[in-house]
Amino acid sequence: MERVPVILLRDEVKHLLHYKDLIPRLESALAGFSRKNCTEIIQPVRSVVPIRKHDGYMGVMPAYMEQEGILSTKIVCFYKREDGSTLPSSQATVLLFDPEYGHVKAIMDGEVITSMRTAAVSAISAKLLMPAQAEVLAILGTGREALGHYHVFTEIFSFKEVRVWGRRRERAEAFSRSVTGPVKVCVSVEEAVKDADAIVTVTGSTQPILFGKWIKPGAHVAAVGACRPNWRELDDELMREAVVYVESRESATIESGDIILSGATVFAELGDVLNQTRPALREKTTVFKSLGSGFEDAVSAKLVFDQWEAKERVL
Numbered sequence: 001m002e003r004v005p006v007i008l009l010r011d012e013v014k015h016l017l018h019y020k021d022l023i024p025r026l027e028s029a030l031a032g033f034s035r036k037n038c039t040e041i042i043q044p045v046r047s048v049v050p051i052r053k054h055d056g057y058m059g060v061m062p063a064y065m066e067q068e069g070i071l072s073t074k075i076v077c078f079y080k081r082e083d084g085s086t087l088p089s090s091q092a093t094v095l096l097f098d099p100e101y102g103h104v105k106a107i108m109d110g111e112v113i114t115s116m117r118t119a120a121v122s123a124i125s126a127k128l129l130m131p132a133q134a135e136v137l138a139i140l141g142t143g144r145e146a147l148g149h150y151h152v153f154t155e156i157f158s159f160k161e162v163r164v165w166g167r168r169r170e171r172a173e174a175f176s177r178s179v180t181g182p183v184k185v186c187v188s189v190e191e192a193v194k195d196a197d198a199i200v201t202v203t204g205s206t207q208p209i210l211f212g213k214w215i216k217p218g219a220h221v222a223a224v225g226a227c228r229p230n231w232r233e234l235d236d237e238l239m240r241e242a243v244v245y246v247e248s249r250e251s252a253t254i255e256s257g258d259i260i261l262s263g264a265t266v267f268a269e270l271g272d273v274l275n276q277t278r279p280a281l282r283e284k285t286t287v288f289k290s291l292g293s294g295f296e297d298a299v300s301a302k303l304v305f306d307q308w309e310a311k312e313r314v315l
């Protein structure tokens, strides 16, 4: 029998995926991934094909979770875009397979998944590592990931002040107008991060934009951009003085320019903290260097598919 995959477009994925389901699933997947001798989650480091002519990369991100019966791969194309470019800086599709037979069960939009799971993992890092009674959140960058981070951080935490900085002030102002809560537009990174408790860097920068000397001791930084080994968002001082957490040590030492070029040491994976095998050093300045993992896409895609199937059953 020929099996036809279901195609789930952006709006449907958006409708089916919710942070309240996603966050606990990601927490258990991060913990599973970091368990000693983990055989449940098979995930090679992302394969990256340079698309030199267009200043871009294609990342292929497979993952297999045997117990959960999840086999998937995300294919994401991402680009270094010049200021003012109207082209998208990344596009992604997730394929969900039947692990027993190998056929494709679903082809779904990967952009909502990328943005929600990335923001959710940063929020998990903040839950574990941000100072207690955090009052000020600073978001550096005004694009798609910035918006995702705004939504989940304001949904699960209660900040007294949210600030945004963007290279182009009009984009930061547009960002501030596009969300429902109050957001203070800052003219410089330094102004945005002064005395901030939580800082999210979500830019396409390839050079440091955030400097350790501007940051309040004890602040938590979720560093989401700079996912190539020669790209940076954070300076050497911040990387060397902060306690650094990652999703995967293996990926971090291959893909993160902030880690490789600063010579910083990785203290723990987030999963180690969730498994209580490494401590959450909340009182110290902490950096979560996010790179994105195939297993995060895998559990997100499964949630979307299960929700879709449940809806179909009712109809």
Ligand SMILES: NC(=O)C1=CN([C@@H]2O[C@H](COP(=O)(O)OP(=O)(O)OC[C@H]3O[C@@H](n4cnc5c(N)ncnc54)[C@H](O)[C@@H]3O)[C@@H](O)[C@H]2O)C=CC1
Residues within 6 Å of the ligand: 078, 088, 089, 090, 114, 118, 141, 142, 143, 144, 145, 146, 166, 167, 168, 171, 202, 203, 204, 205, 206, 207, 209, 223, 224, 225, 226, 227, 290, 291, 292, 293
């Ligand atoms: N860690 C992860 O799992 C993921 C990381 N990313 C990365 O996050 C970053 C942001 O992605 P999106 O929001 O989707 O992109 P976007 O294109 O929607 O937004 C990029 C933002 O960065 C700013 N920007 C670009 N170049 C800059 C520079 N040189 N200095 C300062 N700001 C600059 C832009 O003005 C814009 O505000 C990218 O580097 C992307 O590759 C994206 C998805 C997942």
Ligand SMILES: O=C(O)C1=NCCCC1
Residues within 6 Å of the ligand: 076, 078, 090, 114, 227, 291, 292, 293
């Ligand atoms: O995990 C992802 O998805 C991405 N990571 C880094 C660059 C763009 C997409």
